[in-house]
Amino acid sequence: MLLFLLAAAVAVAASLAVVLGRNPMHSVLLLIVSFAALAALYIGLDAPFAAVVQIIIYAGAIMVLFLFVVMLLNAHREDEGTGGAALGGRPLAAGAALAIVLAAELAWAVLRTRRAGGSWMGAGPESDGTALQSVRTLGGVLYSEYSLAFEVTSLLIIVAMVGAVVLARRES
């Protein structure tokens, strides 16, 4: 429980800082902190492999890509002119209101499910989680039941790669 509270607090604080910070560089680095907190939560959920993937792929690869682009575009001087949290006025209020409504709606949905006899929401898991920790089980499911989705994913990656190269290419 302590681990959960700690990791949850870090994740929420870091995510808020990501969203509200002015400097994209800080945002990217704080997002890595948030990912690390989520990885700790995954360990608490008996998903160590997911935690490792979160750190290596997400924090390691994807965030480096972001950092690279932030540096390439020299974007620290963002939010000038029309920009930023300095946006102010009606758009800011509308966005904040929409987000608060969304949060309230999600919380309401969770609470309602709990009240409507979803006693499993408040209880711990019935089963022991050690079976879920096995990478062997995970691989078995991934390469048998989800093999089609897995292959389609490789296609998606190729399309994304070609698309990225085409989009970022300098027109000559």
Added chain:
Amino acid sequence: MVPLGHYLFLSAVLFAVGTVGVFLRRNVITVLLSIEVMLNAVNLAFIAFGRFQGSVHGQVIMFFVVTVAAAEAAVGLALAIALFRHRESLNPDAFTSLKW
């Protein structure tokens, strides 16, 4: 053991935080980062549900979400670079015409 409801609440809060970012930020890169926050909130919900169902499928779906997030980041950042090259700006409000 922490009950499932706690994880779902945390997931909802993180998702809302990401939504705030998408609505409020005026920088293409920060908007993409906010989308990553939202994807992570969903990942947390998947893994928590999987754990409490005693099945491994939540983790498998989390891997697919990570893959799609990687593809999304690659294409999104390529778009950001292309847009920056044309307009010298990362403000989404600068990109209002379809062709230039």
